[in-house]
Amino acid sequence: GEDVEQSLFLSVREGDSSVINCTYTDSSSTYLYWYKQEPGAGLQLLTYIFSNMDMKQDQRLTVLLNKKDKHLSLRIADTQTGDSAIYFCAESDNAGNMLTFGGGTRLMVKP
Amino acid sequence: DARVTQTPRHKVTEMGQEVTMRCQPILGHNTVFWYRQTMMQGLELLAYFRNRAPLDDSGMPKDRFSAEMPDATLATLKIQPSEPRDSAVYFCASGFGTGGEQYFGPGTRLTVT
Numbered sequence: 001g002e003d004v005e006q007s008l009f010l011s012v013r014e015g016d017s018s019v020i021n022c023t024y025t026d027s028s029s030t031y032l033y034w035y036k037q038e039p040g041a042g043l044q045l046l047t048y049i050f051s052n053m054d055m056k057q058d059q060r061l062t063v064l065l066n067k068k069d070k071h072l073s074l075r076i077a078d079t080q081t082g083d084s085a086i087y088f089c090a091e092s093d094n095a096g097n098m099l100t101f102g103g104g105t106r107l108m109v110k111p
Numbered sequence: 112d113a114r115v116t117q118t119p120r121h122k123v124t125e126m127g128q129e130v131t132m133r134c135q136p137i138l139g140h141n142t143v144f145w146y147r148q149t150m151m152q153g154l155e156l157l158a159y160f161r162n163r164a165p166l167d168d169s170g171m172p173k174d175r176f177s178a179e180m181p182d183a184t185l186a187t188l189k190i191q192p193s194e195p196r197d198s199a200v201y202f203c204a205s206g207f208g209t210g211g212e213q214y215f216g217p218g219t220r221l222t223v224t
Contacts, residue, residue: 030211031211033211033212041217041218042115042202042204042216042217042218043154043204043215044215045213045214048211090211098156098159098167099156099211099213101153102153103153104153104154
């Protein structure tokens with residue numbers, strides 16, 4: 001079955017880069033997603049990557065996809081305290097209907 | 112600024128009571144999802160609809176949970192009877208077409224005592 005794994009916690013200093021990693025199992029996923037959840041709020045779509053791409057850049061965010069290893073990462077450049085949140089990766093099923101979310105990585109940014 | 116709205120934001124109830132949570136998806140979106148989030152289980156998909164028709168509710172305990180879309184602007188999730196293990200944050204999300212780009216509401220925090 002589908003399974004998405006993430007590390008639980010990451011702590012960085014303000015101004016450093018953050019790299020959040022994710023592994024998934026469904027090789028037929030069409031898209032892979034990164035969502036952000038701030039305290040007391042719902043998830044917010046940050047970015048996504050199509051499965052035939054290996055990199056996507058969007059301002060301070062860089063998504064890297066290694067299909068062979070089924071590994072996805074999100075790099076946040078110049079991390080700010082406002083980036084402190086839980087980050088979820090997710091894969092879609094092959095029909096694009098449903099998402100399977102990882103357990104989330106809590107990012108703490110220290111001033 | 113189009114948003115998914117959910118009511119109530121917080122609900123405290125006693126075991127055995129009925130709970131109804133409501134969601135207004137973004138106008139024009141044709142898919143609606145219900146999720147439950149707990150510390151132990153993370154984010155679980157309970158049910159989802161496309162064009163108001165239920166497509167998958169395999170994640171939902173059938174004996175006590177029910178989800179409906181009476182019309183395109185309202186989705187409901189009902190628990191009857193509620194149990195303490197139902198305590199969680201329930202999120203509604205909406206999207207258009209295939210499900211990956213989902214827009215989440217702020218959630219309903221349910222506490223069953």
